[in-house]
Amino acid sequence: MLDAKYFREELQQTAERLKTRGYTLDVEAIAALESKRKTLQVRTEELQSERNSRSKAIGQAKAKGEDIQPLLDAVGDLGSQLETAKAELNTLQAELQQIIQGVPNLPDTSVPVGRDESENQEISRFGEPRQFDFEVKDHVDVAAALGNGLDFESGAKLTGARFVVMKGQIARLNRALTQFMLDLHTEQHGYSETAVPYIVNHDTLFGTGQLPKFGEDLFHVEGESQDKIALSLIPTAEVPLTNLARDEILDEQALPVKLTAHTPCFRSEAGSHGRDTRGLIRQHQFDKVELVQLVKPEDSMDALEALTAHAEKVLQLLELPYRKVQLCTGDMGFGACKTYDLEVWLPAQDAYREISSCSNMGDFQARRMQARFRRQGAKKPELLHTLNGSGLAVGRTLVAVLENYQQADGSVVVPAVLRPYMGGLDVIRG
RNA sequence: GGAGAGAUGGCAGAGUCCGGUUGAAUGCACCUGACUUGAAAUCAGGCGUGGGUUCAUACCCACCGGGGGUUCGAAUCCCUCUCUCUCCGCCA
Numbered sequence: 289m290l291d292a293k294y295f296r297e298e299l300q301q302t303a304e305r306l307k308t309r310g311y312t313l314d315v316e317a318i319a320a321l322e323s324k325r326k327t328l329q330v331r332t333e334e335l336q337s338e339r340n341s342r343s344k345a346i347g348q349a350k351a352k353g354e355d356i357q358p359l360l361d362a363v364g365d366l367g368s369q370l371e372t373a374k375a376e377l378n379t380l381q382a383e384l385q386q387i388i389q390g391v392p393n394l395p396d397t398s399v400p401v402g403r404d405e406s407e408n409q410e411i412s413r414f415g416e417p418r419q420f421d422f423e424v425k426d427h428v429d430v431a432a433a434l435g436n437g438l439d440f441e442s443g444a445k446l447t448g449a450r451f452v453v454m455k456g457q458i459a460r461l462n463r464a465l466t467q468f469m470l471d472l473h474t475e476q477h478g479y480s481e482t483a484v485p486y487i488v489n490h491d492t493l494f495g496t497g498q499l500p501k502f503g504e505d506l507f508h509v510e511g512e513s514q515d516k517i518a519l520s521l522i523p524t525a526e527v528p529l530t531n532l533a534r535d536e537i538l539d540e541q542a543l544p545v546k547l548t549a550h551t552p553c554f555r556s557e558a559g560s561h562g563r564d565t566r567g568l569i570r571q572h573q574f575d576k577v578e579l580v581q582l583v584k585p586e587d588s589m590d591a592l593e594a595l596t597a598h599a600e601k602v603l604q605l606l607e608l609p610y611r612k613v614q615l616c617t618g619d620m621g622f623g624a625c626k627t628y629d630l631e632v633w634l635p636a637q638d639a640y641r642e643i644s645s646c647s648n649m650g651d652f653q654a655r656r657m658q659a660r661f662r663r664q665g666a667k668k669p670e671l672l673h674t675l676n677g678s679g680l681a682v683g684r685t686l687v688a689v690l691e692n693y694q695q696a697d698g699s700v701v702v703p704a705v706l707r708p709y710m711g712g713l714d715v716i717r718g
Numbered sequence: 719g720g721a722g723a724g725a726u727g728g729c730a731g732a733g734u735c736c737g738g739u740u741g742a743a744u745g746c747a748c749c750u751g752a753c754u755u756g757a758a759a760u761c762a763g764g765c766g767u768g769g770g771u772u773c774a775u776a777c778c779c780a781c782c783g784g785g786g787g788u789u790c791g792a793a794u795c796c797c798u799c800u801c802u803c804u805c806c807g808c809c810a
Binding site: 292 | 728741743748749765767768769770771778779780788789790791800801
């Protein structure tokens with residue numbers, strides 16, 4: 289969420305910056321609502337103030353044993369006036385809230401302006417796509433040749449489309465990847481391993497920005513009744529990890545907070561019907577190792593570079609070719625002010641595909657969830673900056689390993705760094 | 719699942735029965751100043767969060783787990799939800 293004060297005072301400028309990410313703000317309508325709000329709020333608070341002083345006077349009179357009836361009569365219809373004003377103000381503020389809660393973050397000034405992903409900028413490449421002297425199979429066929437290690441039929445039977453059952457060495461490889469990533473980030477990159485709930489409440493989802501706008505992307509847990517608290521499955525560990533700071537004021541010395549967690553991620557993929565229907569690329573459930581940092585504002589841009597490098601390190605150690613892309617203004621996510629995507633080379637698709645997205649959210653999420661810190665000796669707490677990135681999406685990493693490490697005889701070489709996690713196994717055979 | 723107790727500021731802990739000048743006593747922690755060569759101790763003062771009006775100073779509003787209600791007035795009364803603790807039952 290943007291700062292409400294800044295939003296209304298620099299409305300025109302805000303609108304212009306939002307335009308670069310393809311978001312149009314109805315400046316005139318908002319300005320009109322805003323001026324109404326101002327009048328109404330001042331009026332309402334005046335009424336409240338008057339009610340308070342009259343009530344106080346009644347209390348004092350009563351304490352002195354005076355007759356309070358005249359005072360009670362003098363109150364008149366103040367109560368009903370207040371009630372009307374309050375109701376009107378509430379409606380108006382709800383309207384303004386809804387608008388500002390739906391406004392995406394402002395892109396950092398360093399972000400290239402562009403309409404969509406075609407205008408993203410490649411920053412760097414690592415590794416050379418391997419030359420194959422045989423016909424490359426995609427990961428689905430590679431796994432099939434290894435004894436039905438990716439069983440989509442069973443996934444469909446047990447649950448439905450976009451679910452999979454992993455078996456044997458493939459299942460183990462999935463686990464090995466997860467373990468390897470967690471060990472790397474905790475032992476080499478200074479993150480604290482964290483185990484979090486996979487089901488969260490709606491305050492939590494509001495905090496990171498999934499709600500109220502993107503509820504259709506989530507799986508919701510059916511509540512028992514309307515009053516009971518509504519819960520949803522997490523679409524990423526970013527949600528529980530970042531919300532650990534919700535409604536907290538951290539000590540300056542506690543920063544930066546660096547957290548990592550392995551969780552399954554659940555996404556409804558509403559609006560992706562027909563896309564990536566084959567294989568593991570787009571599942572309703574997949575494993576991911578997430579990186580989250582909570583930092584001081586002046587540190588967040590450096591932290592983004594570092595966090596992205598931590599995710600890159602996974603690909604480098606796995607010796608998977610990838611490229612680093614900076615998203616343009618039009619392609620960034622709702623809460624991000626700057627984002628790098630990492631795209632891994634998939635030989636069967638002859639293309640680079642997203643395997644990690646690392647974003648600096650600035651104070652956007654922190655404001656929504658009142659996640660703050662206090663500088664030493666300072667009176668006022670300040671909003672934190674929050675960052676997150678995949679380090680990495682395990683399912684897609686599995687795809688990349690299967691495709692890039694396949695051999696002519698149908699076997700798959702186990703990347704060297706994973707062998708300790710595979711009981712020393714160096715090749716997976718059918 | 720059954721029975722009971724509770725939720726107050728960074729922490730501890732009054733106030734809640736009997737509603738009123740209580741944004742909230744007191745202690746600890748913390749900050750500033752005095753004393754001191756320095757520190758400790760002592761003394762004096764300060765010390766919650768969010769929002770609004772304002773160039774500013776300042777003033778005002780809201781908040782005692784969340785939401786709703788009663789009332790001129792609610793931390794205090796009523797309803798409801800959530801969470802925590804104790805006991806019983808069940809269970810990985």
